[in-house]
Amino acid sequence: MITLDNVSFRYKQAAENTLHNLQVTIAEGEVFGFLGPSGSGKSTTQKILYKHLVTEQGSVSVNGKSLRDWGREYYHFIGVCFELPNHYLRLTARENLQFFSAFYPQIKQETINYWLDKMGLLEEADKRVSEFSKGMKMRLNFIRSVMHNPAVVFLDEPTSGLDPGYAHKVKEAIKGLKQQGKTIFLTTHNMNDADQLCDRVAFLHKGHIKEMDSPRVLKLKYGSKKVQVTDIHGQAHCFEMSDLSSDPDFQQLLQGNLIESIHSEEASLEEAFLKTTETVQA
Amino acid sequence: MKLLKWDFLLFSRYYVIQISLVLAVLYGLSFYLLGQGLSFELFLVLFCSETMIMSIMYSGTLALLDKSQSTFSALSVIPQPIHRIYIERSLVLALIGCLGGVFLLVGYGLISSILLALPLLFLLVMACSLQGFFLGHGAQGFTDFLLRVVGLCMTYLIPFASLFWNSGHWVWWLFPGYPLIHYFKYALSGETNFLSLLLPYIQATAYLFLSVYLLKRKLENLPQS
């Protein structure tokens, strides 16, 4: 559905490239996560994909058509959820959505209400956006990006600035979109979100893709399962799951009946990410 | 076209409509109450500044607003070419400008020329609005915009010299606001002929198209961030 072929990008005044030879293919219906610390080039990649930036190096195609050949109808096909809120502050939430829906004949009032409700904004829909918190504005961003029912959705840090309850709503909505078969390109620096949502992720570090695979495979490859043990004196210990049978300290605790609790910890995507980017620097 | 309604709402929330109507009523009432004696030349300067120059300020400010609230980036991912949004907005501003113009003309007692003057005023104010959008989107910030807009406004004021000096010289036609001056001068002097009424329309239309073209190019080449 989305193909980036050897894409590099340099900002006009910049000394060096922000993106280096990105090679990505995203299938239809896939939720693809672009992970990286801030400044790694996630938003830049998104901007290229929604045609705010144009690069001469490499080629991008969406739905089998080069971005160069897509006209304005591209914006019927895709939806964009910006990293920062951008609304008319003196219009209400509903008016903002109605204003933007004027460009899409298919959007009905019910659709707007449905999304306002789903994102927990229905009660505040008739308040001016200037009175909104950052989190509310971000949820409004999200609604605007999906209300015209696009086939491909670009989400730039959709859960940033949201408290856990609303982040959960957004994540549920993203899962809902996936069920409808939408292709989703998601950038985030939140590894847990990515782990929960994405079919595949790419680790981006200083504009280079360091790894790309499903979260499960990456965790297996780089992460290790751990066991957290608390002994009867309240002391915490941490062991590698794979070493348990041979670890003398663990055996001692076990045989001496000194264990109060044991928790196994999943290998985390974060661990995998850190390992990938560390090996790069070394 | 469905958008026009939203533009009106947007403009009223940012008080563009209210400010311009209050100003126009204030002008109109003053002319009316103060009675005869305001020189026609001075009336023309006020008329031009209230309609054309104000619309440059309004549209420039609205463009800056779209930049500062980042709504411009939201507008650039909609299926409509972005310059069309601004053309529609200039239509709305032109309507508002014309309404204001009517108050001034009625207050000054020029009711008979309203009908012929309005279409010309519409073209001119619309071009002014497009030029304001052009300046606002080209400027780095408000100070930058102010410097540029002062320059543009001067080009609207300079041709008033034609009321006293070298009137009818072709050079005046180079100034974008001149058609209004020319029109009123001849429409009211009685020496009307068809050409002197047609020329202002031709010039105004030419400038309108030029403004559309320039704005379209500016919006296409704007670096997005």
Ligand SMILES: Nc1ncnc2c1ncn2[C@@H]1O[C@H](COP(=O)(O)OP(=O)(O)O)[C@@H](O)[C@H]1O
């Ligand atoms: N308009 C710009 N001009 C020059 N450099 C920029 C611009 N925008 C972003 N950058 C640089 O590009 C790099 C990547 O930025 P960005 O894509 O926003 O990162 P991320 O979204 O991953 O936080 C950063 O080093 C940033 O400083």
Ligand SMILES: [Mg+2]
């Ligand atoms: Mg970013």
